[in-house]
Amino acid sequence: MSFGLITILTLLAIHASVMPVYSAAPVILEEILVEGEKVPPSKDILSVREVRESPARDLGEALAALPGVEMVRKGTIANDVVLRGLQRDNINVLLDGTRVQGGCPSRMDPPAFHFDFAEIDSIEVTKGPYDLSHSGSLGGTINAVGKTPSPGSSVDAVLTYGSFDLLHASLSGSYATKSSFATLGYAYKYSLPTESGDGRRITDIYPEASKNRYREGDRDSRAYDIHTVWAKGETEISGNSRTRLDIAYQDAGHVLYPALLMDAEYDRTLRLNSLTTIDRALGLEDIELQLYWTGVDHLMHDEFRESSRPSMAVTRDYMMQTDADTSTFGLRLGGEREIGYGVLSIGLDSLFRNWDAVNRSAMFQAYAAQPMIPDVDLNQVGIYAEYVRPTGENARIKGGVRLDYADIDANRLNRERLTTLYEPYHGDGLETSADFVRSSGYLQWSWSPLDRLEVLAGVASASRMPDPQEMFIGLERRPTMMMPKTTAWIGNPGLDPVRNNQADLGIKYSGGSFVVNAALFYSRIDNFIELADFSDPDGPELATLPPARSYRNIDALFYGGELSGQASLPASFYLGGSVALTRAENRATDEPLAEIPPLTGTLALRYDSGTWFVELLERMAARQDRVDKALNETETPGWATTNIKAGLSFDSWSLMAGVNNLFDRDYFSHLSYQRDPFRSGVRVPETGLLAFVTLAYYFR
Numbered sequence: 082m083s084f085g086l087i088t089i090l091t092l093l094a095i096h097a098s099v100m101p102v103y104s105a106a107p108v109i110l111e112e113i114l115v116e117g118e119k120v121p122p123s124k125d126i127l128s129v130r131e132v133r134e135s136p137a138r139d140l141g142e143a144l145a146a147l148p149g150v151e152m153v154r155k156g157t158i159a160n161d162v163v164l165r166g167l168q169r170d171n172i173n174v175l176l177d178g179t180r181v182q183g184g185c186p187s188r189m190d191p192p193a194f195h196f197d198f199a200e201i202d203s204i205e206v207t208k209g210p211y212d213l214s215h216s217g218s219l220g221g222t223i224n225a226v227g228k229t230p231s232p233g234s235s236v237d238a239v240l241t242y243g244s245f246d247l248l249h250a251s252l253s254g255s256y257a258t259k260s261s262f263a264t265l266g267y268a269y270k271y272s273l274p275t276e277s278g279d280g281r282r283i284t285d286i287y288p289e290a291s292k293n294r295y296r297e298g299d300r301d302s303r304a305y306d307i308h309t310v311w312a313k314g315e316t317e318i319s320g321n322s323r324t325r326l327d328i329a330y331q332d333a334g335h336v337l338y339p340a341l342l343m344d345a346e347y348d349r350t351l352r353l354n355s356l357t358t359i360d361r362a363l364g365l366e367d368i369e370l371q372l373y374w375t376g377v378d379h380l381m382h383d384e385f386r387e388s389s390r391p392s393m394a395v396t397r398d399y400m401m402q403t404d405a406d407t408s409t410f411g412l413r414l415g416g417e418r419e420i421g422y423g424v425l426s427i428g429l430d431s432l433f434r435n436w437d438a439v440n441r442s443a444m445f446q447a448y449a450a451q452p453m454i455p456d457v458d459l460n461q462v463g464i465y466a467e468y469v470r471p472t473g474e475n476a477r478i479k480g481g482v483r484l485d486y487a488d489i490d491a492n493r494l495n496r497e498r499l500t501t502l503y504e505p506y507h508g509d510g511l512e513t514s515a516d517f518v519r520s521s522g523y524l525q526w527s528w529s530p531l532d533r534l535e536v537l538a539g540v541a542s543a544s545r546m547p548d549p550q551e552m553f554i555g556l557e558r559r560p561t562m563m564m565p566k567t568t569a570w571i572g573n574p575g576l577d578p579v580r581n582n583q584a585d586l587g588i589k590y591s592g593g594s595f596v597v598n599a600a601l602f603y604s605r606i607d608n609f610i611e612l613a614d615f616s617d618p619d620g621p622e623l624a625t626l627p628p629a630r631s632y633r634n635i636d637a638l639f640y641g642g643e644l645s646g647q648a649s650l651p652a653s654f655y656l657g658g659s660v661a662l663t664r665a666e667n668r669a670t671d672e673p674l675a676e677i678p679p680l681t682g683t684l685a686l687r688y689d690s691g692t693w694f695v696e697l698l699e700r701m702a703a704r705q706d707r708v709d710k711a712l713n714e715t716e717t718p719g720w721a722t723t724n725i726k727a728g729l730s731f732d733s734w735s736l737m738a739g740v741n742n743l744f745d746r747d748y749f750s751h752l753s754y755q756r757d758p759f760r761s762g763v764r765v766p767e768t769g770l771l772a773f774v775t776l777a778y779y780f781r
């Protein structure tokens with residue numbers, strides 16, 4: 082490995098002496114300037130540089146670099162994004178404005194899992210419910226922005242190799258003129274199971290007696306194996322309109338999830354997205370019509386685990402299996418118009434989703450098919466209007482309203498199953514369908530009292546619908562000798578929509594060479610959908626039904642904030658750092674909510690000449706002792722890790738090498754406590770020392 086590296090370095094050195102040296106100003110200084118001037122205090126942007134320099138396996142890992150963003154780990158890859166303690170449907174994770182919903186009821190394939198880094202230019206994070214153009218942006222919106230090539234031809238080739246045989250390779254090429262472009266790309270990702278700081282493989286975390294442990298031959302099998310292909314094209318239709326078409330297919334195979342009871346055989350995704358823009362028509366400007374469709378086909382099972390060993394009951398290759406698929410069709414239309422001193426934007430945002438998952442288990446009526454997500458249709462149509470106008474010299478006010486109608490229908494949930502499985506826990510009179518009308522709105526005021534100072538204050542109230550899983554998941558499971566702690570999983574068809582009433586204050590101070598950003602938020606969430614255990618209402622003596630895990634509406638309080646800064650020091654040094662804190666509690670009991678990240682922080686020192694850089698990054702998390710004891714959540718000790726990386730770039734090439742978790746610390750993220758369905762209860766450690774080398778060629 083080291084010899085190979087030296088050879089590459091020598092070759093690059095020779096190459097550099099012949100070719101003109103890349104002479105742009107350090108990109109990081111430009112980022113500080115851009116953040117100082119263009120990014121509002123309520124927004125964070127993970128730049129293309131950070132994406133390229135990161136050895137992250139997915140968006141979850143990459144975004145954890147931003148203050149207030151965390152991830153839930155279930156395995157080596159497929160980390161779920163958490164924003165200010167809110168996760169799942171409480172936040173929106175989008176790709177170019179499209180929704181790529183996962184098929185797995187255990188979140189094996191969260192939205193960000195379905196696209197590759199190589200497709201992405203930057204990732205924008207809007208904290209708080211200030212995005213009315215996408216339904217359900219209750220806690221915030223994370224939008225990955227796809228690459229748009231500049232005129233001419235371009236090639237991007239990136240190869241990363243690292244510990245545990247990590248291999249990430251991507252190749253994409255584009256040709257663009259002023260009015261049109263075409264892109265073709267392919268990416269491959271592969272790795273063996275990682276090891277934690279104590280040298281244990283992620284597949285070795287189970288005690289010998291556990292039925293959930295990986296079979297001997299599968300402990301060192303692939304942790305994931307993912308192919309992604311994509312094609313994009315844009316063309317001018319007329320002098321004032323363009324249309325763009327993106328198509329992508331991803332085949333993820335053999336993905337291991339040690340936190341769960343099953344692993345993915347496959348997760349196949351097809352994405353189609355078209356965007357037509359018209360400069361001016363019907364009295365509106367910048368009209369956008371977006372139509373998209375995403376479909377996911379997913380199969381998971383326990384074939385790699387001891388639980389699938391043949392026995393009296395286990396007569397197939399698996400003891401349990403879930404076959405899931407989902408598709409989402411979206412239609413969005415928007416435009417704007419100058420009115421008075423300001424600009425009015427109006428739009429339509431609609432979404433039609435179907436989700437179906439069938440579970441088969443040896444423990445339930447000898448592999449009888451169980452409608453786990455019972456073929457649920459969710460239709461949602463929303464309209465919104467936003468208005469922004471200046472108020473005086475250095476201030477502006479922005480506000481908007483949105484109205485949503487949604488209906489949800491569980492097609493394969495019959496009356497009998499509703500009566501026998503759902504009503505014992507949630508009372509009589511439940512329905513297999515529901516509809517909702519809800520409104521959302523916000524008011525945001527930004528003011529720049531001094532040249533370098535920007536203040537942003539906002540109040541918002543936003544609503545999201547309960548999702549098909551929260552309302553209708555149904556998995557009858559009874560405790561057995563083998564799995565005495567098994568609970569059933571039952572949705573709550575009586576759930577109400579969630580409403581977040583939030584206030585925000587952001588202050589940004591920027592000089593030419595530094596920027597400091599502070600954000601505070603206070604959020605009262607009514608009907609927050611919380612996980613809870615429900616037992617047979619007849620009491621323990623007469624109980625005929627097993628305990629069930631389900632959902633309920635509670636009133637919650639979230640508050641906290643982030644402080645971050647970046648500065649250019651003398652002699653091409655740069656210093657950056659951040660702290661973030663979220664606190665969350667049940668307003669009725671004052672008890673902490675589950676799965677809330679502890680106080681976290683980062684500190685980074687970088688030398689960057691524009692041609693080469695070295696960066697030292699310290700990541701820290703405090704102990705989290707605010708836990709939900711009712712869900713048996715346990716405390717997590719604090720930790721700190723050190724990452725180091727260095728790289729050089731010239732002409733079209735760049736070479737980078739680094740080590741994450743340099744001191745091989747053994748630690749857990751508090752959010753590694755992944756919840757059911759199919760949670761094994763064993764915590765998945767974070768990765769120990771991970772060394773990597775990235776060679777990239779960016780031809781323009």
Ligand SMILES: [Cu+2]
Pocket residue numbers: 185186187188189190345379380381403
């Ligand atoms: Cu799954």
